[in-house]
Amino acid sequence: xxxxxxxxxxxxxxxxxxxxxxxxxxxxxxxxxxxxxxxxxxxxxxxxxxxxxxxxxxxxxxxxxxxxxxxxxxxxxxxxxxxxxxxxxxxxxxxxxxxxxxxxxxxxxxxxxxxxxxxxxxxxxxxxxxxxxxxxxxxxxxxxxxxxxxxxxxxxxxxxxxxxxxxxxxxxxxxxxxxxxxxxxxxxxxxxxxxxxxxxxxxxxxxxxxxxxxxxxxxxxxxxxxxxxxxxxxxxxxxxxxxxxxxxxxxxxx
Amino acid sequence: xxxxxxxxxxxxxxxxxxxxxxxxxxxxxxxxxxxxxxxxxxxxxxxxxxxxxxxxxxxxxxxxxxxxxxxxxxxxxxxxxxxxxxxxxx
Numbered sequence: 001x002x003x004x005x006x007x008x009x010x011x012x013x014x015x016x017x018x019x020x021x022x023x024x025x026x027x028x029x030x031x032x033x034x035x036x037x038x039x040x041x042x043x044x045x046x047x048x049x050x051x052x053x054x055x056x057x058x059x060x061x062x063x064x065x066x067x068x069x070x071x072x073x074x075x076x077x078x079x080x081x082x083x084x085x086x087x088x089x090x091x092x093x094x095x096x097x098x099x100x101x102x103x104x105x106x107x108x109x110x111x112x113x114x115x116x117x118x119x120x121x122x123x124x125x126x127x128x129x130x131x132x133x134x135x136x137x138x139x140x141x142x143x144x145x146x147x148x149x150x151x152x153x154x155x156x157x158x159x160x161x162x163x164x165x166x167x168x169x170x171x172x173x174x175x176x177x178x179x180x181x182x183x184x185x186x187x188x189x190x191x192x193x194x195x196x197x198x199x200x201x202x203x204x205x206x207x208x209x210x211x212x213x214x215x216x217x218x219x220x221x222x223x224x225x226x227x228x229x230x231x232x233x234x235x236x237x238x239x240x241x242x243x244x245x246x247x248x249x250x251x252x253x254x
Numbered sequence: 255x256x257x258x259x260x261x262x263x264x265x266x267x268x269x270x271x272x273x274x275x276x277x278x279x280x281x282x283x284x285x286x287x288x289x290x291x292x293x294x295x296x297x298x299x300x301x302x303x304x305x306x307x308x309x310x311x312x313x314x315x316x317x318x319x320x321x322x323x324x325x326x327x328x329x330x331x332x333x334x335x336x337x338x339x340x341x342x343x344x
Contacts, residue, residue, distance in 0.1 A: 048256055048286070048287050049287065049289060079308045080308070081307065081308030081309050082308075082309065084289045084313075085308045085309050085311055086308060087289070088282075088289075088298075088300045088302075088311060088313065089302070089304070089308055091260060091282070091284055091286060091298070091300075092260060092262055092280070092282035092284070092300060092302070094258070094260060095258075128256060128287070129256055153256040153257075154256060154258070161258055163258070166258075190294065190295075191256045191257065220294060221287075221294050222287075222294075228292065229292060230292035230293065230294075231294065
């Protein structure tokens, strides 16, 4: 966690293997502060392009801010290779099964909470498809303390677009959500569209859930991605990160 | 994955990937987030051979308009090839 210049700080960031959904051994990137803690934790679900540099870098950013962060390779069962090649393979196959992601995330949550220096509080988040997966994870396997949805597309889905791997629209699980949710969206996004965000927000309101949705003008999909010049919006991203860290501090802090 | 727009079919032929030429077995055509081209969504074509490993892939990412032009050109060339095979004249 950022402190004064005379304070020691350190982190360990490494690949580990944990039992995921159905006990399958999967890889996860574990970035965590060094020290006695107690530390809050975050399950970080990578975006569609895979378990890539940006995803791991963000895990380390969260660790820098004091969160023990575990990012499972959601494509682990599909093979191994360059992240882009893996994502292309998964894209061709229509994604990964929702139930599998929910199970992998829950396994990460339980791993984090069982660590001796955990403060017992675990959040879940992700960007793009990871935002959608985070919504699913928190809604279908209660027990998280905070949820952040970064522009998750496909939370609101037409019935004709449901598939065997994605059999239920995540928004339809809203009544089961048992933790506060922060949403970060760009008003120029098309996945999700502002209208789909409206539907999601209305559902949260209807069920009396605690939520904060922040919608940014002049931003589309993935506006935190500094390595995607057409998407990156520095001003909105800086403000968004402030809101993210504030939300996690309020809901996961000691 | 975010759009759910993907079409797959088997193909026979060869492609040149990062490790040189390999036998093609499948192609997937999707309209979704690209890796390289600076677009939110692109028409992505992946020629692969899954049995040869995940790296056996030839990737193309096109703007939607370019993809329409490619489809037109592909169809025109295929029609002429059919005619050539049948008659000896294109």
